[in-house]
Amino acid sequence: MMNDFLKIYPLSLIFFFCLLRLGAQEQVLVETESFHQKGGWVIDQQSFPVLHSSYLMAHGMGRPVADARATVKFPKKGTYKVWLRTKDWAPYPVGPGKFKLYVDGKALAPTFGESGDSAWKWYSGGEINVEKDSVELVLQDLTGFNGRIDAILFSNGSDAEPPNELVALDKLRNELLGLRAGLKEMGDFDLVVVGGGVAGTCAAISAARLGLKVALIQDRPLLGGNNSSEVRVHLMGDLDKSYYPKLGRIVRELDNGDPGNGNPNAKEYGDARKFAIVKAEKNLSLFVNTHVYQAETENNIVKAVVGRDIETNQEKRFTGKYFADCTGDGTLGFLAGADFRMGRESKQETGETLAADKADDFTLGTSNLWASLPVDSVTTFPETPWALTFSDEYHIDEEQSDWQWETGFGNFNTITEAEQIRDHNLRAVYGNWSYLKNHKRDKYDKRDLAWVAYIGGKRESRRLLGDHILTQMDIQEGKIYPDATVTATWTIDLHFPDKKNSLYFPDEEFFAGTKHIRVAPYTIPYRCLYSRNINNLFMAGRDISTTHVAFGSTRVMRTCGMMGEVVGMAAFLAKEHQTTPRGVYEKHLPEFMGMIKD
CATH class of the missing domain: 2.60.120.260 (Galactose-binding domain-like)
Structure with a gap:
């Protein structure tokens, strides 16, 4: 592939x-x-x-x-x-x-x-x-x-x-590489989608099929984000319980089945399938390996974004009428000055029973999954004194990881300390595997590490704020707003450090626990899918407008993919009526809801 x-x-x-x-x-x-x-x-x-x-x-x-x-x-x-x-x-x-x-x-x-x-x-x-x-x-x-x-x-x-x-280093790079002098204009688009995970890919396809000229910009060589073979997280959230049965059709096209988390077979995650579907869209231009790091704004309107090719360092500029932040990190919104929140709100602020007593910077963490496979002969793995130290008293006796291998939890900032988080995960993986290979030989002598993710599977960072902020009460009470769109089904799934892991690695946890709080299928208002202060900015994925508690349910990828489909429809209507994302809600809601239903 x-x-x-x-x-x-x-x-x-x-x-x-x-x-x-x-x-x-x-x-x-x-x-x-x-x-x-x-x-x-x-x-x-x-x-x-x-x-x-x-x-x-x-x-x-x-x-x-x-x-x-x-x-x-x-x-x-x-x-x-x-x-x-x-x-x-x-x-x-x-x-x-x-x-x-x-x-x-x-x-x-x-x-x-x-x-x-x-x-x-x-x-x-x-x-x-x-x-x-x-x-x-x-x-x-x-x-x-x-x-x-x-x-x-x-x-x-x-x-x-x-x-x-x-600042001085940037100046040196710009001078010696001629970055700005080599800036390449990539064209003017109806919709520029930044982020090629499941949400962004669905948004781009949805808009392109409705006739919009779309740019899809992804900062890695593969599409799918956490569902790509670089990260290997399976898709979660139901499509068959939707209030709008036709919503989710694009997600189904991209869905390659359920290979589980950290499957050692890369093909199980359907990278080629995602590329083929995107490349078949005549109105969609795909730009991979491009990290967007600058937004040009005027009067709370995004005019253009600038990205750099992560391999060649070619600078690229994209102009557009509408933009969609599907980065997960809220990168474009942050660059454009969008209102956002990061961390947990307090009970007093939101009225949520599951909220923290006091607001803080705690976020769900990042996973670097791994897998081993059986081999024909005995193999070795070196001692790792630089890694985390495991013992007979505490080690994790697993042949393959699952979602629990997770670092963050407020000990690290998931954006500014992404490298440290990944490296901490690697020290945990290598340290534990070294222990298993050197101290549990009967079971692990003929097993080898087959795959370890070096790209982090991130859960939570910035949440961009829209005209509605989804709450625990919206979810548990099943509130149906006039702009109810995506049907979500996942539990309120808020991770925390595993107690035993905290005992042995205080403030250095890498293993998570959770308590699934089940919910009936509920809907996410469209007003959660556009910025409340950047007038032409949509968002889809884990960076939509929710509280930390509600985010615990909305963040799974089939649900995020349906958000992308809705954003594509809204962008089409916004262009057709020469209005804003908010204008779609305020002036064209019946037509918009009709599109979602039909």
Whole structure:
């Protein structure tokens, strides 16, 4: 499937146009995500809001990955100071992510990724003598345990350390890569959907089938978000209990069955199916690997968004009449200045019996699922002193994970500390697996880790606020509002740290519990699906307008997909009547509800 995808989107063809630009002081900046041969290294963009960049990571599950390679042109021959921007992701006291950089076959003296410092910063690689127009760079992973590198800078004539402060670093990137100068206009659209999970994909298809010109922008190479083979969460929520039986048809098309959570067979999650359905839509333009990081607004109206290709660093600008935030994180809404909430409300504020006594920053966490498979012979796995420590007294005796492997719970910010959350999950997975392989050999000698997610399956972050905020009472009392649209069926499912896990890993929990509070099928008002203060912004998915308690029920993906279908219909009516998302509710509600029913 991925080979077919690369035929459609030949990113490597534009590699040399945007890998590097030359500054006046003879500096060459190489963004490692733009290496033309990745080998076994993978691109991680999850911390783009913090780092303003993607990076390469050696995700080998304990086995060194194949080398990554790039050919780099130089402005002139001579001596260059080499700097690498990296970190030690698990310094206990020295972490496992060691790697080497080779320049034209010769290794730089330092071994990187073992500094004992968890901060991203520049490290000196010494000097090289460039004697020809270009050199080959090779990244050699030494451990298979998630070593990572952001960028490489070659500087001729200056020994000054490159900036680590973000504003100065952005300026350096812009100057040397020519980011803004290379900005590409992608066109003007009726609806720009940011986020290619189930909600965003359904929104884009729904609008395109109604005749709108649609852009669907996704920051990963695959569609489906948490339901893609990168994350592997199964679809939940019922479609057959809907007040509007025809709503959910697009979700059914995308649905590849129920492979469970963390299935080791990637094909079970239907990546190719999702791509084929989207590519068949003549009114829909798909832009993958594009992280939207800027919104242009005027008078509370989004005019355009700017994204950066996570592999080539090509900057792209999309203009549109309407926009839909289907990012899960509320990224577009946040960039545009939309009202939002993050964390738990208090009982006093909402009147909900399930709300917290006091408002706080607690959110549901992020999962990195994993699976093992039987093998024919005995295999080994190294001891992991840098990981979480397990014992006979406490370990998790599982051959495959489920949803409970989860980190967050207010101990981490699920947006600004996404990298730390993922890394904590990895330390738990690797530490537990090391214990099982080395101390429960009768059961695990002939099992190997087959798959570990490095992309986090995020549950909760920002919730964008609309004209209606769905509450516990709306759900449990089954209130039917005039703009009742999506029928939701999932329990109020609010996760919390497992008590035993908290006992052994206080403030470092990675395993969750829940109490399912069952509800009768209920409806979500359309007013939860558009921003109350950004006049042309829709939203669908887990970032819609709810309280934290109500979110515990609305967040599952079949339900989110139906939200996307509704947003596509609303965008069609908004354009037809030259009105706003709110205007659809205020002036055209009977027609809108008729579309949903029929």
